[in-house]
Amino acid sequence: MSVNKDMNLTLKIWRQKDARSKGKIETYQVSNISPDSSFLEMMDVLNEELISKGEEPVAFDHDCREGICGSCSLHINGEPHGPDRLITTCQLHMRKFKDGDTIYIEPWRAKAFPVIKDLVVDRSSFDRIQQAGGFISVNTSGNTQDANAIPIPKKNADMSMDAATCIGCGACVAACKNSSAMLFVSAKVSQFALLPQGRVEAKDRVLNMVKAMDDEGFGACTNTGACEVECPKGISLENIARMNREYLSATFG
Ligand code: SF4
Ligand code: FES
Numbered sequence: 292m293s294v295n296k297d298m299n300l301t302l303k304i305w306r307q308k309d310a311r312s313k314g315k316i317e318t319y320q321v322s323n324i325s326p327d328s329s330f331l332e333m334m335d336v337l338n339e340e341l342i343s344k345g346e347e348p349v350a351f352d353h354d355c356r357e358g359i360c361g362s363c364s365l366h367i368n369g370e371p372h373g374p375d376r377l378i379t380t381c382q383l384h385m386r387k388f389k390d391g392d393t394i395y396i397e398p399w400r401a402k403a404f405p406v407i408k409d410l411v412v413d414r415s416s417f418d419r420i421q422q423a424g425g426f427i428s429v430n431t432s433g434n435t436q437d438a439n440a441i442p443i444p445k446k447n448a449d450m451s452m453d454a455a456t457c458i459g460c461g462a463c464v465a466a467c468k469n470s471s472a473m474l475f476v477s478a479k480v481s482q483f484a485l486l487p488q489g490r491v492e493a494k495d496r497v498l499n500m501v502k503a504m505d506d507e508g509f510g511a512c513t514n515t516g517a518c519e520v521e522c523p524k525g526i527s528l529e530n531i532a533r534m535n536r537e538y539l540s541a542t543f544g
Contacts (some may be wrong), residue, residue: 293327298390302337304349305397307406310413314406316395330373331356331363333385334396341455350409356381358523361458365410366397366451371462371521374430379460379523399461400468403508416507417459417475423503425479427488447485454481456524463518463526469510474506474518477534478526484537494541501538 299322307314321340324333331353338348354362363380367373373383388394396410405413457478465473480497483489489496512531519528 295386296390297323297325297363298385298392300324300388301393302390303393303395306349306409307398308408310405310407310470314409317357324385326388328385329356329381330365330367330383330385331381340450350407350411352411352528353381358382359458364399364412364414364460364462366399366465368395371399371443371459371465372523376520377523377525379458382523398466401461401464401509403470403472404461406466413503414446414459414461416509417461417472420472420476420500420503421459421479424492424499427483427492429488440450441487443486451482454478454485454526454530455525457482457522457526458524460523460542462521462523464509465511466517466521467512468515468517469513471508471512471518472504472509473512473531473534474522474526476500478532480534480537481530484533493537494544497534497537497541501534527538 299320301319302319303316305314305318308316317521319331321337324336328336331351334349340426341348345404352362352364356363358379358381361376364371365373365380367383368378372378372380374387375383376383376523385486398404398406398410400410404414407413455478457475459475461475463474464470480500484493514528516528519526
């Protein structure tokens with residue numbers, strides 16, 4: 292049981308009917324919110340109240356609510372995934388806020404992530420980047436290979452696994468003043484670049500994924516590091532340096 296008292300909060304939320312409508316911030320009050328509840332549970336309470344009054348609930352993305360799927364995507368008080376570090380919005384708890392607080396809740400802001408409704412943005416640009424090269428081509432019919440058939444240095448396996456923890460949430464883009472997707476794309480390039488299985492298509496992968504990223508309208512990276520700070524999975528800037536090396540060697544190598 293919580294020893295902290297329940298909270299009354301003022302919410303300033305971006306409301307936008309659809310992709311073509313102009314949006315604006317609307318003000319709502321929520322009361323008796325437990326500090327032990329999650330941020331999305333607090334949003335559920337607001338939506339239940341809105342529905343009971345016959346009003347339109349606030350649309351927001353969510354699925355697993357366990358920090359795995361990358362669906363949740365709220366910009367809370369100016370920070371993607373809110374004030375905590377190394378967590379997604381669905382893992383954020385209300386104990387991070389105080390009774391009487393005013394909380395600003397907005398969608399990711401980026402040209403390549405257009406708003407669909409309220410707090411939901413279209414992140415299919417990430418899917419198209421993935422489809423441009425975020426895979427390896429293997430024949431999966433027949434017998435499964437032994438797991439240890441291709442020896443891989445432990446350090447490389449660990450770094451590849453770290454890069455593969457990117458959940459494609461887009462917080463890196465939302466955090467970046469240029470709306471750059473370099474951290475996301477570099478994680479997807481690195482997870483394969485570090486493994487022998489990924490080397491076969493390495494050149495085409497990096498060239499095609501970077502082209503897809505540019506075609507989608509993401510901005511350039513100017514090394515501010517905001518993406519790494521806000522990334523819920525701690526994806527390192529080292530991946531961007533690795534992708535730049537991969538790109539140079541694919542272009543001039
Ligand atoms: S790099 Fe981090 S912030 Fe960017 S999409 Fe992947 S998990 Fe999200
Ligand atoms: S809802 Fe799946 S990561 Fe937040």
